[in-house]
Amino acid sequence: EAGVAQSPRYKIIEKRQSVAFWCNPISGHATLYWYQQILGQGPKLLIQFQNNGVVDDSQLPKDRFSAERLKGVDSTLKIQPAKLEDSAVYLCASSLNPAGAGSIQYFGAGTRLSVL
């Protein structure tokens, strides 16, 4: 079974530029998550989708970050414009069940973003 696919693996941009990340979840997984992991910290949830609807985006900086999940499958996360503090690894995860205790999330390898 193929895992969660993310691209690109690495991205270097200058501040104020824009960037987009792509995620393809495990086939059949209804729930998709985007996390931001700053060096030395644990992943922080940015947004959670259930099919193509947003369940939780309370920690998404909406003035610069946006995300969509077209047709309830692939998802893109965009940052525009980027700031230095956005340098982090952006992780995508998916789970089979809608949010429920015991619902295991499967993570992609992440995109490492460096903002110069």
Add this chain to the structure above:
Amino acid sequence: DQQVKQNSPSLSVQEGRISILNCDYTNSMFDYFLWYKKYPAEGPTFLISISSIKDKNEDGRFTVFLNKSAKHLSLHIVPSQPGDSAVYFCAASDNAGNMLTFGGGTRLMVKP
């Protein structure tokens, strides 16, 4: 405000000995607890979990203990193997699986 804390950023253990990783939480709404393991350049992978109705869950060499009154959980690995060297994240959610919150991680090094 860190709702899930792993106070030890790193731990070094000899192969064959026990590794004990600790985690504390503050939010009483948390009802389900998970441990994830992360190797460099890979995403976290699920390791073991425990519901608040239990105080212990075991899976092979891995055991998670939960002390709800102290808001503390621990992961025991016995015996530790060099392949266990990784960063371990504790995570907690409410009983609907929402509010999944991760700790800062503990880097475990198992020496041969």
